[in-house]
Amino acid sequence: MKTAEIRKQLHSYLEVADDKKINAIYTMVEDEIKETIVEYSPEFKAELDSRVNYYLKGGKMVSPTEMNKRLQSLRKKRK
Incomplete structure (x- = not known):
């Protein structure tokens, strides 16, 4: 499966996933998310x-x- 299709499926899943699963996924990638946040002056x-x-x-x-x-x-x- 190509990355674009995986992204679409993940996006769709996140819209309907229960809170426990959302929190688990977020915990796995939290540090990476924080690294990608750009603060503009x-x-x-x-x-x-x-x-x-x-x-x-x-x-x-x-x-x-x-x-x-x-x-x-x-x-x-x-x-």
Whole structure:
């Protein structure tokens, strides 16, 4: 079974599992969950909010293709 299918089945199971099983599963992965939690500084959150607002107000954005071209150009200059 592929990972994507396992994820779907686990997600579905977690929606209906009883509290005892949820707690047991959580206990097994609790440390890993805590390691993956990212805390953003207020300054970083403000910067993200500013960028989203710029975009929502029609600010000019760069397409993924254009950004890839720019990154490739920068990489070539570094070599």
